[in-house]
Amino acid sequence: MTPNFSAPLSTYFTLSDKKLALFEKAGVKTLGELLLHLPLRYEDRSHLTPIADLKHETYALVHAEVVDSRVSFSRRKMLHITVQDSSGARLYLRYFHFFASQPKQFVAGRWGLFYAKAQAGAYGMEFHHPEIQWLNGAQLPELSEHLLAVYSTVSGLSQKDWRKLIAQALVLVKPLAVKDVLVVRGYLSFYQALEQLHRPQYSLDEAQLAKARERLIVEELCAHQLSIALARAYRSRLQAPKIRIDTQALQRFEQSLSFELTKAQRRVFAEITQDLTRSQPMMRLIQGDVGSGKTIVALLAALSVIYAGYQAVLMVPTELLAEQHAQNIQRLLQGQSIQVAVLVSKMPAAKKRATLQAVTSGEVQLIIGTHAVFQAQVQYHNLALIMIDEQHRFGVHQRLALQDKSVAEQAVHQLVLTATPIPRTLAMSVYGELDISVIDELPAGRKPIHTSVISASRREALIERVGENCRQGRQAYWVCPLIEESEVLECENAQAIAQMLQACLPDIKVGLVHGRLAQQERYAVMQAFIKNEIALLVATTVIEVGVDVANASLMIIENAERFGLAQLHQLRGRVGRGAQQSYCVLMYQAPLGEVARQRLEVMRESNDGFVIAQEDLNIRGGGELLGTRQTGAKLFKVADLERDAMLLPKIAQYTQEWLMENQAFVEILLARWAAGKMRYLQS
Template sequence: MPAADPQPLPLTHLKGIGPKTVEKLARLEIHSVQDILFHLPLRYQDRTRLTPIGSLRPGDQSVIEGEVELVQVKQGRRRSLLVRLADGSGALFLRFFHFSPAQQHNLVPGARLRCFGEVRPGPASLEIIHPEYRRVQPGQIEAVEESLTPIYPTTEGMHQLSWRDLTDKALTLLDSGQLCLPEHLPQPIRQRFDLPSLGEALGFIHRPPPQTPLALLEGGDFPARRRLVLEELLAHQLSLRQLRQHQRSQLAPALAGDGRLCQGLLAGLAFSLTGAQRRVSSEIGRDLAQPVPMLRLVQGDVGSGKTLVAALAALQAVEAGAQAALMAPTELLAEQHQRNLSGWLGPLGVRVGYLSSRAKGAERKERLAALASGELQLIIGTHALFQQEVRFHALGLVIVDEQHRFGVHQRLALHEKGSGDGRVPHQLVMTATPIPRTLAMTAYADLDISVIDELPPGRTPVNTVALPDSRRAEVIQRVERACMNGRQAYWVCTLIEESEALQCQAAEQTAAELSEALSDLRIGLVHGRLKPSEKEAMMLAFKNAELDLLVATTVIEVGVDVPNASLMIIENPERLGLAQLHQLRGRVGRGSVESHCLLLYKAPLSENARARLEVMRETNDGFHIARRDLELRGPGEVLGSRQTGAVRMRIADLVQDDALVPQAQQLADELLREHPQAAQPLIARWVGQRLDYGRV
């Protein structure tokens, strides 16, 4: 039977650790000597051999030793101290931009130096900028490092030398038996996967033997790493199962419904549901009819018809005498949902309301009273829905659109507005940002996942082209031709600055320039600082073809449906993630006409930006784009910063280790079945206090 972790050994047990260091380590959630061993290296440097200067190549990170031949202070745009170092096989320069008189005094011709750093091409020869160095005595043989040198994630005031010192001391205690780390992975599992012990794995990761290839350590699969990755992934799976178990232990209203309203909605539509929409709707319907809370994530590519699926779920709740709430991240999207759902549900006699933070005075009071009395059966809004004074009569279903835009605590606040009789509402969370399978299995293992993997008939793939900003005049002509032929176009302005004011200013300036260049076209402007009524009027004018060209910020990313719009220009696309670019592009291609998206970038592009734009040119498949987004940006970025706690891994990499995720899922089931006592210690070791991220 796995033992619980022993009493943590306080950090002050290690010689040389005082209150200031304890404070710094606490910033990284390190509170004990055991925690130090689970603070794992990001990468490694090879300092185990001396490299002759003559054999160095740009990009090498090497240890060199030589004699100082020349020292000079070079004046220029930036003053620098140049030190020429030679070893008989060749020579290079050490360059220091920040240097003191004491350093100049120490670095003198004839001095012998041992240095480490990255070799770069310089104006006269190869050079190393700000190397680590120390003086060595001529004739004295200095030992090199015995193992590869780990580089740790750090915080202000903690240098790599300090980390190496701390981990040395902790490893010594572990080796001598003074520090105990119990095995929580049962022996049969370790044998099946041929895994080393926990102590061996940590020893190898912190101090890899010199013969270990760097390439293997930084991207390979080897037993020590596999042991820790599998244990970490397993701990995350167990923590999410624990959350799921907690959620499933609660009661929810059983919303069976009689199908009357749902059938009425379907009968009034001018089109049929796709097979995928029907499948997902029946999965949701079965969940809602149960007395345990539904927790379902619906993923669907841009334009796959998630809103209609949400409408059917809301109608089932209303049929059963409950209220439904739909929360969207922006007013523009909430307003679009309100228009669509009122149009669909109003004729069926369902009372639909809208609540935003802009609703004030008597109007707000009236809306809140109608909600509290049950007169309003479906309420749509932004984050205003979870404000304290909002009361429901019988909230049975919460629908959260574009869920990754909300912080966990915001969603939780709405979830807790249940009926007050101890029952909690069902939850449906939707996203048009397809989440790669590996990420979904790790970040959302506490949710059931449905995928709308089919687009309605008549949607045409969007042809995407990337062009440099130098061809702007050509692009403007293309917009003019498209609009003169009866089509409509979007021109999207993006800015890297978070400031909404700057984004609006850029859009206003672009609209003015385009109005001058395209005087025959009717041009509109939409940005985040317009009043909702102004935004709505502008969007309606564009939808009704009263405008040819709509200049906008990324506020149009979600929720605008104009089938006649067949051309989109996105400025500075290199500043956006793939998911956001794909969302924006999804505003065109909604009719049967061939549609185009032009990515107008500023040269030169970084390698990463070039790769992102290449993906956009290659495919319209949201799931392929999501996988590439995960590879290029990592899980924190793909999920949105507010979600990153859910997948903040210490060693596992959800791209590199995707094959281990299904194994970790199976192991979690096996562990809970055969070794349930091991689950809690594993969660405490790897996840700690981060469980609150999943409490939704």
């Protein structure tokens, strides 16, 4: 029977609930995830090393007997063991942490196999916390013919647990070798590739391991491209409302604006209206640099469907941004009978009930919110357009899943916005099922932001500069560093910095905003900043996207070396939105690592988001550029778009052939790599 890659581990293996929970914690819930949990490195335990031949900082396997053991209580409690091999050469084992029962294992005369990295100590070579296989007497067991895989793990799961379960899983997939069409093209079979990567022969060289990895990379990229091709085919079969564009109403709205649309904005909006007038659902990506005016284009798209009698929804990454978008859009829509509602998770229950009812009845035409806008209890009256801020990192399958929010058996039109310009090769691979529009022009009057990089040792001079800036009637941001993956600590740090700045600048009104503030309090602080009642706003990265205050002309980013290029560019984009010259100061803590130095240099030299995105791709690779490593949703398990770009023409050829001639293999690949995600690609 063909194994089901999306089946939970419990389908094939007898594991306790505790073990299943630990594997899930490690990111492995299914058979497919287990097989593709590839080793971090390998250990060679195929031969013994005499103690006399041990080399510093080298892993080795030693066959020795215990001579003695003792616990010392000098500076800290430590377990010391002396072992010797058959030549009489001695090795010292050290345990800095150990259980009370552990010393009892080390009985004089007991033989074992000891594996660890050798360290040169005061009295000779040492092993710290070695792995031990105890033996019956001095008889040496048969050594492994394989290199031993070492896996990323969680507390409670040993390497032995991983090796045992993966060995069982490999037995299940061994029969797949006979059904493998990639073998005829010169690749290893799927089973051979997994076998070599999980249990390589000790004689295997890097070239053979690379061949095994290439098989999986090609297969994963093929599955991804097939997924995109099927998504496009699925979309072509759907019916969406054909929107009758009210050109006159849109022109009246445009004339009410206090600014002129750029040529790029007009071009992109024309592409959107062309999509909306068709019966196929629009699925379009708007790429545009920070401050290029994507939001006003999205609003024009929303008005196009609202004037035609439908609803539109805009999903953004933070509650703060939802509130600000709603406020700005309501200001732009003054005098029009269009109702705008905010829908976020942290709303008072009564207000949320009233908002949900207004959405269901159709009383509200434009809904702005976080992921809450797609929760099960939200029922739309006649939704025709979904707009998604790309910060949500929705993938192809999630974007298609949003069709569930359509009404009357019709699909909805979708617009994805990204302020992170992505190199074309990467964009086509990630957003392949979307049509792409680019706003490649900034509004008139915008001046490039001057960026400088300074050491934290110059903090006092910088605070003085911020004070001068604010006393001249301009405003500034001071963004706090990322301490660690803890919102609580970030907020505590922001509070400390706000207090310090207020003490240093007693004549300047300092405000504080972060993600843990109550919604009303956060709104009040932002309103005060927008009205220039607060001159200096201390903030965590909640202000990364969307916050638009034209009078803010100075951005300080503390510990800038902790941020990625995309995030630095987003934060810098909060200034430079008015006619005055704006500045960004990247403050770093010495010493700087090489990658951090490269990032800050790129920021100092360029304001162009596309240039920055390409440099980010060069420095960090595709997955991290898209934010997927930070969010834990890695785009690919084995492949890397930057590293493997040369394979893409071959991938395109394979997938085209298989779609026409080998539907059975297409289904096999999708079952392996897109298991559980293909519901919207069937029929």
